[in-house]
Amino acid sequence: MFDNLSERLNRTLKNLKGQGRLTEANISDALRDVRRALLEADVALAVVKSFINKVQARAIGQEVSTSLNPGQAFIKIVKDELTMVMGEQASPLNFKVEPPAVIMMAGLQGAGKTTSVGKLAKWLVEREKKKVMVVSADVYRPAAIKQLETLAAQVGVEFFPSSADQDPIEIARNARIEARKKFIDVLILDTAGRLHIDEEMMGEIQRLHQAIEPTETLFVVDAMTGQDAANTAKAFNDALALTGVILTKTDGDARGGAALSIREITGKPIKFLGAGEKTDALEPFHPERMAGRILGMGDVLSLIEEAEAKIDRTQAEKFAKKLQKSGEFDLEDFLEQLQQINRMGGISGMLGKLPGMGQLKGQVDNDRAEKEFKRLAAIIHSMTPNERRFPAVIKGSRKRRIAGGSGTSVQEVNKLLKQFGEMQKMMKKVSKGGMKNMMRGLAGKLPPGLGGGLPPGMR
Ligand code: GDP
Ligand code: MG
Secondary structure (H helix, E strand, C coil): CCHHHHHHHHHHHHHHHCCCCCCHHHHHHHHHHHHHHHHHCCCCHHHHHHHHHHHHHHHCCHHHHCCCCHHHHHHHHHHHHHHHHCCCCCCCCCCCCCCCEEEEEECCCCCCHHHHHHHHHHHHHHHHCCCEEEEECCCCCHHHHHHHHHHHHHHCCEEECCCCCCCHHHHHHHHHHHHHHCCCCEEEEECCCCCCCCHHHHHHHHHHHHHHCCCEEEEEEEHHHCHHHHHHHHHHHHHHCCCEEEEECCCCCCCCHHHHHHHHHHCCCEEEEECCCCCCCEEECCHHHHHHHHCCCCCHHHHHHHHHHHCCHHHHHHHHHHHHHHCCCCHHHHHHHHHHHHHCCHHHHHHCCCCCCHHHHHHCCHHHHHHHHHHHHHHHHCCCHHHHHCHHHCCHHHHHHHHHHHCCCHHHHHHHHHHHHHHHHHHHHHHHHCHHHHHHHHHHHCCCCCCCCCCHHHC
16 A cells, blocks of 8 residues: 555655755645645545645745755655644554443445454454454354354454344344453454445444444445545444544555545544454554655554564574574574564565665565465475484485475475575674674575565665
8 A cells, every 4th residue: 555655755755855945836846746646546635635735834834944954844744744634643442441342343345344353353362462252243144154253263262153043233232241251351243244335234233333332333444445435434434433444455556545535534543454364464553653654764663563563582582592502593493584574574564664665665576475485484394303403414315305295396495405504604693793794694695585675775
């Protein structure tokens, strides 16, 4: 999401930064570019107009003309106003009720409600240490109930069974009673969606909402639908009094219009972004950090939070100790390091959040990288524990056996051993030279499809 907008805004602002003095003429040129970029990103017209007016008013004022660096001052205004459009501050979920807090999902069919229930359940367990139960009131499609049951098992939360012959309100009430008995902190209620807004659906979800009075009512909407997302959100908000929005499929080539329009048009905050089909592809929405990402300033805070949550600390510490002690690094460690990077959303996921590197992330092919991870893992898994500890013993017939076992070729086994050999050399340096050496070494030694996009400064 935002790739195009980001690129265009960056170009405009770079032009401006180069100019020593800002005149009314070059400000209005820049604003025209910004306006066009926003419209192309499918931001709602009303939102674009008010945005441009606000930036203009500030840009011709004191703030810029008295600044030492007018270009920089202008960029700050754009960043501030982008942040304001998206809601200024993050809006966390409300848990200040007698448990269980009930979170109800609403939205059109296919928006990503059920998937988001699974992601949110996982997030609440891991990040907020909550005890979570999920239940489906989607009685129109038995497959939908099964889908949620599978997800619940996958993320390890309680599932309250329901069936297609039951009444949604009864299902939700019984689930709440059961959740209270089991001292559940958060009950997430999945609901049925239709392909389009129709009165029957609105009536039904309204009745469910009134009967349950959820703590949070989250509208789930597909970012690919652009500014239409904001309009559907408004229709639901008129019927239900939403407390927030989950914007899904931001990993696709959505242009960003939804993210920039929803808050202004509905008055309701985006609380989470869905960024993939997997259960860990959910991130809390922070307007200021997102504005920074759009303007290529990066989002180091989110990256750090993700690293803290996803990198296995005990593993990492064990590894660091081992390395310090002996400078030794075997294929088990190699595999573990690759998996850590993979868990962080791959190199491209990380690049998007680093200052000045957002533009590079398109150059990294995540699918290819993921395949490469799987291949490397398969090769290493086909080795005996002794071979992983002492790769030097891997010669001709062993190579053929490993290639056969992992469905690869001897050349590929050779390539891995070579990459590993280089990594091992680098690790020896690290145990002497510290982090800086490692970063320099790492970029050059990553598997193909991963390291190619790194800029010279990181190589
Ligand atoms: P529901 O009808 O609203 O419950 O939608 P589902 O949760 O069943 O999701 C519909 C489709 O969208 C499924 O194929 C999901 O895998 C996919 N999906 C949901 N969220 C995301 C997301 O953030 N990114 C991507 N790429 N796909 C998603
Ligand atoms: Mg569903």
